[in-house]
Amino acid sequence: MTFESHGVSAGCWTGTLQSDRRPASLSVTHRGAVVVQAALREAGPGVWAVSAGLPPSVIDNGVHSLLLVVGDSVLASLTLVAGTVAGDDLLAEVAQLRAELDLLKREFRRLATGG
Structure with missing residues (x-):
């Protein structure tokens, strides 16, 4: 899909x-x-x-x-x-996305290894 x-x-x-x-x-x-x-x-x-x-x-x-x-x-x-976005807002959003991606990668690896 x-x-x-x-x-x-x-x-x-x-x-x-x-x-x-x-x-x-x-x-x-x-x-x-x-x-x-x-x-x-x-x-x-x-x-x-x-x-x-x-x-x-x-x-x-x-x-x-x-x-x-x-x-x-x-x-x-x-x-x-939208609107006026401070550079810090964008950096915080990227940091949050990276943290979520790291969590997903860890969980995927755990599931892939049967752990």
Whole structure:
């Protein structure tokens, strides 16, 4: 299952999803909480058009990271930057992303080794 993002326009995140079957649930999360369920429309054999209208709460001053999730799998991420963002905010966001990536890598390695 792969997702190709077409970006955000008029507050709606769009893209195409290639999958053998329609996913049961496709959602957008922000800070660990589901903020919207994405809409799916068949766009051809094994291709689905995806659209998710973003709520105003995630389009706000600062840096916001959104994840497109199906089940427990992250298909894509989207970073929104709005307003005046201090350099320290961006550095803090990068540090948080690095920490989350390190956690995921550790867990993946643990699961891969059967530990």
